[in-house]
Amino acid sequence: MIRGEDYAHLWIEEGILHFVYKPNTVIDLEAARAIVKTRLRFQNGTPYPILCDVRLMKTASKGAREYLAEKGCINTLAVAFVIDQAYSGTLIKAFITISNPSVPTKAFTTIAEALSFLSRYN
DSSP, X not given: OOOGGGTEEEEEETTEEEEEXXXXXXXXXXXXXXXHHHHHHHHTTOOEEEEEEOTTOOEEOHHHHHHXXXXXXXXXXXXXXXXXXXXXXXXXXXXXXXXXXXSOEEEESSHHHHHHHHHTTO
């Protein structure tokens, strides 16, 4: 059985949900569904701005990205991606442009910048 906890660590700090992907994570559609299910259960009905650290994630399939753009925005006020590598940056920029998430979504290279963006939605 696939569990969202297998892919990321999550916690809430100062009203922001932190979602940090584990090293070399590969997300397919089945994993994306498990991740969203875990996050929604963790939030227990409360919407949060989300800091999503993808610096160590390896990749996500097209189906996973589309699912996360639609269902991944449920109970989400805004999303700030923290990116590091050129590959992650390209993947996330494509996700934002092509998948068009339904909540404000931006990519940043530092956690401080991401938190500053999210503080507007807290």
